[in-house]
Amino acid sequence: MNSIEILKTHGSKNDIFIIESPYDRFPEEVDLVQLVRGICDRNGPLGGDGIYFVDHVDGVPEATFFNPDGSRADLCGNGMRCLGRYVLERRGETSTSIMSGRHRFVVRTAPETAGGVRQVSVDLPLVSFAAPRPIVAGSALWVDRSIPVLDSHLTFTALAVPNSHLVAIVDHYDEQELVRVGGIVASDVDQFPIGANVSFVYPVGPDEIFVRTYERGVGLTPSCGSAVVASSAVYSRLAADTQQVSEITVRNAGGMAKVTLRSENGELMPTLEGNATFVYRADVAIDDILDAERESFVQGESFPAEIAAYADLENENRAWLKEKGIYV
Incomplete structure (x- = not known):
């Protein structure tokens, strides 16, 4: 290869690469971590926020997600929508399932x-406010409580979707504060043993919120799909007037999404x-990726109409945020 x-x-x-190949079948001499880092490197010719490797597209697709730093994650919600579209089009279907880790996702x-912006929905795993492993050290359940090491004025809720998250509902958006808090969570393994994405949620209507996330292994990104779901679940539980909100519009720096929360047997089932x-397809020499001095690749197909349609939607979203006093 x-x-x-x-x-x-x-x-x-959220820029996500899709590679139709098992992640564990590259030649022995290929350092997979370096390959992922090279492809995602924002200073290189490609640049992105992660990679989905997918296999068995003609059968039951099996996918694995890697963060830009080469670490694996249980899920990338925004990326799963894109992977879902790829698999659906390859199979000529409107609905299918994708296996990723221990979970089955219906897209x-x-x-x-x-x-004219193409859209996909994905059913995500159950929202868990009692994660299998504590997100905040010493407590299996952490709901609307302060964490002094982070901020004495904010309260946080820990949950898994299935990625681990810490969510705070705020009365204004302070990006520098989010970066500061996210950095502490990423570095303090004693207090946050399994790590977590950190999100600030700013309500802008009874069923509409603004969400900004500091992702572990990534940093501040335009959007994080699982964080959008986690933030919606926390808002529905804590901040929505007198009853839980079941359908929430979420705005962030990268655009808009809709989260639907269904209650089944006392548990929340989310759909994003x-x-x-699609941005472009390209053939890339593995040696070029692994050699920082070489930056050549062959772009085989681009999708200008899709890019333009989304640019219009993004401009509308940013204008709306600006009207609300939110600058990103």
Whole structure:
């Protein structure tokens, strides 16, 4: 294997690469961590927020997600929408299942926006407010409580979707504070033993919120799909007037998404719906990726109409946020 074909996509401006190949079948001389880092390197010719490797597309697809630093994650919600579209189109279907880790994700084609943006919905695993392993050291359940090492004025809720998250509902958005808090969570393994994505949630309506996330292994990104779901679940539980909100519009720096929360036997079943935009396909020589001095790749196909349609939607979203006093 001298080269690989990659598909660059984005969900809410979360740039995700899709590679149709098992992650564990590259030649022995290929350092997979370095390969992932090289592809995702924002200073290189490609650059992105992670990679989904997928196998058995014609059968039961099996996917594995890698963060830009080469670490593995249980899920990338925005990326799963894009992977879902890829698999659905390859199979000629409107609904299918994808296995990733221990979880089965149901993906479906969703209606396009009025501006022609392609969308996909994905059913995610149960929202768990009692994670299998404590997110905050010493406590299996952490709901709406302060964490002095982070901020004495904010309260946080820990939950898994299945990635681990810490969510705070705020009365204004302070990006520097989010970066500070996210950095502490990423570095303090004694207090946060399994790590967590950190999100600030700013309510902008009874069923609409703004979410910004500091992702572990990534940093501040335009959007994080599982964090969008986690934030919606926390808002529904804590901040929504007198009853839980079942359908929430989520705005972030990368765009918009919709989260539906269904209660079954006392548990929350989430569905995430949003764009799944194709950017380009490219053939990339593995040696070029692993050699920092070489930056060549062959772009085989681009998708200018999709890019333009999403740019219009993104501009509308940013104008709306600006009207609300939110600058990203």
